[in-house]
Amino acid sequence: MSQDRTGRTHKRLPGTARALLALRGVDFDPLVRLVFRLQKPYVPDLTLEMCRESVDHVVEKREVQYAILTGVTLDVMAEEGRLDEPLATILREERELYGVDRVLALSIVNVYGSIGLSNFGYLDEERPAELLQALPGDGPRVHTFVDDILAAIVAAACARIAHRAADARQAAAPPEGAR
Amino acid sequence: MSQDRTGRTHKRLPGTARALLALRGVDFDPLVRLVFRLQKPYVPDLTLEMCRESVDHVVEKREVQYAILTGVTLDVMAEEGRLDEPLATILREERELYGVDRVLALSIVNVYGSIGLSNFGYLDEERPAELLQALPGDGPRVHTFVDDILAAIVAAACARIAHRAADARQAAAPPEGAR
Amino acid sequence: MSQDRTGRTHKRLPGTARALLALRGVDFDPLVRLVFRLQKPYVPDLTLEMCRESVDHVVEKREVQYAILTGVTLDVMAEEGRLDEPLATILREERELYGVDRVLALSIVNVYGSIGLSNFGYLDEERPAELLQALPGDGPRVHTFVDDILAAIVAAACARIAHRAADARQAAAPPEGAR
Amino acid sequence: MSQDRTGRTHKRLPGTARALLALRGVDFDPLVRLVFRLQKPYVPDLTLEMCRESVDHVVEKREVQYAILTGVTLDVMAEEGRLDEPLATILREERELYGVDRVLALSIVNVYGSIGLSNFGYLDEERPAELLQALPGDGPRVHTFVDDILAAIVAAACARIAHRAADARQAAAPPEGAR
Structure with missing residues (x-):
């Protein structure tokens, strides 16, 4: 179970998600610097x-690709006035209680367990600031997702x-039973 | 925190989600019968x-309304050929590894705690059968979400x-400390 | 499904969780002040x-009571040296990658939807500071959970x-369709 | 952030979780057969x-090891009468609304994304049957977690x-853009 029961061929998502983010003007450099600042x-x-x-490893995970694809498509279509109402207005106003953006993001966070949650x-x-720098600021944009x-x-x-890092520490440490 | 920081007025979602489901031809009667059969x-x-x-109580919860609104809008736009590619094709083919539909559904399930998870x-x-009966079967439809x-x-x-039911049993039982 | 299939009577948890927190020396006043500071x-x-x-409403939810009961019992038994190894050591050292404490907490957060997540x-x-003030600081305690x-x-x-607050704003606003 | 801030050495969990399951008499063979039957x-x-x-890969993940360690320790201590009340009684009676067991299991399921959820x-x-065969049936045991x-x-x-399997299909398929 839990597969494509129809046997339809799964086509590649060959960097589609990353390409979509690039099209939105997302700059990965500030994100990389933010990871460095937080973890150093x-x-x-x-x-x-x-x-x-x-960062590259995260973005290439299949569930992350699908989450990006869905969220960015919704943002773009709302921004360009092609998304049906009332969803378009909700996204444009970035209503805090909307929550679907956060639910989608959580599926990305969970990819490496619950420890990403607090971050x-x-x-x-x-x-x-790095999160703001990663996004283009010009014009009225919809960046809800x-x-x-x-x-x-x-x-x-x-x-x-x-x-x-914990794996590396474990590999260097004597096994627990040997204490 | 966690509110609309702009002070923008939150407009009502006056049965919007339910109206959307009705427009999709969703019949709530089989769903009610399914709940009855499972819980009786x-x-x-x-x-x-x-x-x-x-069922009515669940559908009226704010996070459920937003999840319905988002999912049904995506289904409808994919069905009518108005959703951007490649997301449209992914929804039409109902790819099992897509997963965003399941993540969205999970946010509905969690409204009453983890016990809805197994169900x-x-x-x-x-x-x-009741789930199939709740949906109209005619024509090529997109029902991924x-x-x-x-x-x-x-x-x-x-x-x-x-x-x-547990609340009712608790109200009728002597407190645990009194055993 | 999803009930007690045995028909065993569910005994009350009559304030057990709150009592346990009180026994741990948890002071609810700083928590109430923190909620006020964050939401005002x-x-x-x-x-x-x-x-x-x-705060009272949250603590009385059944899934919250069970989460508190489980977490506090583990903390107490680890602190008093009555929990089996190696779990006891892991809790005493509050290993950041343990994660089960965060998973349990997430089930509390989700009770009111995804918007509690960022908070x-x-x-x-x-x-x-209020979180620290809510806990007694004397002696070597285990407060992992x-x-x-x-x-x-x-x-x-x-x-x-x-x-x-959003409900109140909605009740005061004209319905969306009337715009 | 999100690490052990104290710099304490993370000791290995050298197969501790697997050893605990073996001590509980868990037989992995029926589990492997169940995976085969479901996915074939x-x-x-x-x-x-x-x-x-x-199966081996799942069990070796750090968050899975911690979840197993926590759940099995609670089961064993409840079974042997060494867990504090009222938690011990709740685990022995396997109360369906307890839910913490399901929350812990969900953190295992999520390790490979939302698609494990339906399974x-x-x-x-x-x-x-395979799940029952994996567990020893003799005597009054506590297997809640x-x-x-x-x-x-x-x-x-x-x-x-x-x-x-999807990765393999993708590697064999022409890229989506080439259609």
């Missing part, structure tokens, strides 16, 4: 390159780094 | 009227009945 | 009494206030 | 060995196989 205190040997690799909530609440999606990507990339 | 073995004095009331998975997997949404509404309504 | 900017007519009522993450990350549980209770209470 | 219709070239490898709900509801954990491990293993 806990992973002393962290490099920008490791952060970039983690996501913090980023969603504090909106650090992409706002939360970028925070979720950063949170998941941080979680991945945390897990890998 | 555990709640002997259950009536169809109580099941109808629980939802079971309904999503088994697709009992509404399929999961109806299963989620039934699961949440079952969970609400289970909680209320 | 968005709900101008908010009173401390409304915040206290929301929870923010509180979990920032640990404002209760830390996250208190943040979750505050986040859920904030979400409930946000939803009720 | 959708992945024609599936082998038992691939199913065993997927988990189905397994939790239907309890196929382990019941859901095993269903979650199977669901996550199925999800992993589904994702990998």
